Amino acid sequence: xxxxxxxxxxxxxxxxLRLAAIAVGGSLGTVARYAxxxxxxxxxxxxxxxxxxxxxxxxxxxxMIVTLVVERWPPTRFVRPFAAIGFCGGFTTFSTLAVEATxxxxxxxxxxxxxxxxxxxxxxxxxxxxxxxxxxxRLLPVPRDRPVPDPDDLGSLSAAVPDExxx
Numbered sequence: 001x002x003x004x005x006x007x008x009x010x011x012x013x014x015x016x017l018r019l020a021a022i023a024v025g026g027s028l029g030t031v032a033r034y035a036x037x038x039x040x041x042x043x044x045x046x047x048x049x050x051x052x053x054x055x056x057x058x059x060x061x062x063x064m065i066v067t068l069v070v071e072r073w074p075p076t077r078f079v080r081p082f083a084a085i086g087f088c089g090g091f092t093t094f095s096t097l098a099v100e101a102t103x104x105x106x107x108x109x110x111x112x113x114x115x116x117x118x119x120x121x122x123x124x125x126x127x128x129x130x131x132x133x134x135x136x137x138r139l140l141p142v143p144r145d146r147p148v149p150d151p152d153d154l155g156s157l158s159a160a161v162p163d164e165x166x167x
Contacts, residue, residue, distance in 0.1 A: 021078045055093065055097060063127065065088070
């Protein structure tokens with residue numbers, strides 16, 4: 001019996017190499033986040049610059065990488081899993097943002113918490129948009145006559161099966 005995913009349809013098992021690419025990228029992203037966290041130490045309950053920086057930088061890199069992989073580069077099985085899922089997933093951290101904002105509220109500092117969450121959301125969206133814009137090489141959106149690619153569709157990126165019928 002095959003594994004079942006959302007919608008009760010069959011789920012394609014992950015390639016061990018793709019999982020390894022995600023793991024290596026995630027490890028590198030986590031180490032990079034830790035290095036920034038150790039080098040940028042705010043005062044207690046001050047603005048959490050380290051988390052803000054990694055989340056905004058990660059949004060920029062993710063916007064750029066996903067756009068390049070989906071819209072510009074030839075299909076590859078490992079760039080998106082390594083860089084977008086692995087590295088950016090390990091580098092950025094929504095959970096730390098949520099904990100840091102909650103800590104500020106719990107210590108009677110709701111103003112800085114609201115500023116932090118709002119600034120993170122706005123700067124992250126702007127950074128992702130800038131990354132996508134730079135990757136496309138233009139400010140205009142993708143023309144409407146082109147289909148919108150699904151950045152999560154890795155099905156077409158499976159290993160090529162040689163055509164044995166070809167001469």
